[in-house]
Amino acid sequence: MSKSLKLLACTVALTAATPVLAEKIGLGRPALPEEVAAWDVAVLPDGTGLPEGSGDVFTGDEVFAEKCASCHGDFAEGIDNWPVLAGGQNSLTNRRPVKTVGSYWPYLSTVWDYIHRSMPFGAAQTVTPDEAYAITAFILYSNGLVEDDFVLSKENFSEIRLPNEGGFRPDDRAEAEYPLFMGEPCMADCAGDLKVTKRAVDLNVTPEDPDGKPAGTLPPLTLAAAGDVAAPAEEPAAEAAEEAPAVETAAADPALVEAGEKVFKKCKACHKVGDGAKNATGPILNGIVGKAAGAVDGFKYSKPMQAAAEGGLVWSHEALAEFLANPKGYMKGTKMSFAGLKKAEEIDAVIAYLGTFGG
């Protein structure tokens, strides 16, 4: 049957209420083997999908330190609220369970697959298969599941079983819960005296509007006269915090600064700028342009960065540009797990943007 005839058949079938088509429509094209190989990289619990390769704990430790430790910690212990990957054994019944690869994850395939396909955060799909084997081996070691001379490979992968594999069962709500919640509910005199036992206000963790009310509280309708509502109804300008260092901004090209703000989205996950910014995964960057390297109070720099600081490195425009183009090439061992900005114009823009934030 020709394509046009198939389409015709489809049109006829469509006159029915819902399209029910046993026959193919003839749209799309077969995927080429190399296309399938590029995209179909998921690894399944039985090891299906694993490529050839191997990696040892020692190499994994090194790669982990370079690519993962800035969020997950040198020992996979997790920095701040980033995921903890090791430890937590026997914590699943605690009030604060620690769900790690060793304590919770059921399958090792998930670890390898996620590292290879989705990590590092902000630079996904830059880990080679051998590196993924090595990092996975290191995470097993961090959880006390293998010795330090262990080598993980495609061949021995399915021999490794995680401790909590048996800890999961398919959804059983239909048996365990639904029968309890079926039927005509009570409509009158269903409870005795009731007291308020917990109040959210006591925790005081809700985002607030400037007047102290929960963020987004509807404004009183009595303010609805156009003249009255103008000021309070406007959102506080997001740019307000950035008005202070206007002196520096005046010299910068506003379009370049704006472009730099967009580029900075790649950095924001780890670096904060502006009033009230605090060190996070990376140090705050207020006043960074022209500042001595490794000098932000309260940030724990990598050893190479500390050494560079002692050597008198200053973040001139040129030094920053070189660093941002290839962070790990410029400074081997930096904690900054960022692949680098490929385009010179992006680097110029982000430096111009950073230049608008005074120290």
Place this chain on the structure above:
Amino acid sequence: MAETEKKGPSRRAVLGAGLATGALAAGMGRAQEADPLITEVQDWASSFGDPVDAAPYGTPIRFESHVVRRNVEWLTESPVSSINFTPIHALEGTITPQGCAFERHHSGAIELSKGDYRLMISGLVETPMVFTYEDLMRFPRTVTTAFCECAANGGMEWGGAQLEGCQFTQGMIHNMEYTGVPLRLLLEEAGVKPEGKWIYAEGADASSNGRSMPLEKALDDVLVAFFANGEALRKEHGYPVRLVVPGFEGNMWVKWLRRIGVYDQAVESREETSKYTDLMADGSARKWTWVMDAKSVITSPSPQAPIRHGKGPLVITGLAWSGHGKIDRVDVSIDGGKNWQTARLSGDVKPKALTRFHLDIDWDGSELLLQSRAMDETGYVQPTKDQLREIRGLNNVYHNNSIQTWWVRADGEVENVEIA
């Protein structure tokens, strides 16, 4: 804005007010004072408003600028792997506008054009296939309205009342009308082999978020959608193409959909093992808890929507939904669950979609403990938080579909509380 000058009552209006007070004292029906908004010619009734070329794509009027998505900064380490909340306290009806519908990204909302878009079907199929956006536009379409609720909606509330406002406690939800191609048609195009029992849907973003689901679901009502509420999907909702999985948890509604793999087993990806599994009190865990059980919440009054008009007629409005089908009934209690009355279901009741309910009461100005309780067409009744805790413990995180209590104070302010 042409005119911001504050208008006060005119002298004539004030003089009139004196007369009005006299009339009221006599007990009869003239308004207390003539309203200058009526008696005086207002600026907007005399001069021009905006021309038709002022806003080729409109945004809400500035008086509604508080009706926006909000996030809770302390919840996550990074705003590109985080969530924000729909302002359900300020919305009515059932359709959520895309611009204020909650977002959950695992690696940020990406820009993917229609021209660059490709969808691959691979795995246990007769012919692995690639479809362009243009190909998808030539398949027969269907239209479905469905709610999308994050499995963690209300997850912060397991340990106790925590956040002030249904935007934060129940706002990881939106409801849109989608147009797209049934996934079944695309799978038929590739030809699923008999040993194919599961599909795995994967996104094109850096997180490569992927979830497995049984083939039966994929062949049933799952949609490969490209329109929402009549227009193209917004970037943050997966432009140009997302998966719509009615009744199932939001994490499975893969955005920027790039691949459907057919397998003989679940992939057991990171998102369906280490996350989105339900840890029970005994340390065991449920997995594959896909369906969102029946749930409801009163959206006003609520902490962000206090009662400011005093006693008398009061509209209680809220939302109910069930991943198992249609909402059958919603009951409302004003005394913390001692006594219940059945609310009105307003508008169309659609399966696996938000349903609006209303109850109009005459508020006597006393404190209320407001609750709503949904029932769906299977006969399931929305449980209390204590009933769920008794089965699941406190570490469950996901699938908190329990009854919400709002404490309405005599001054009309409203708090999120637990009662016993």
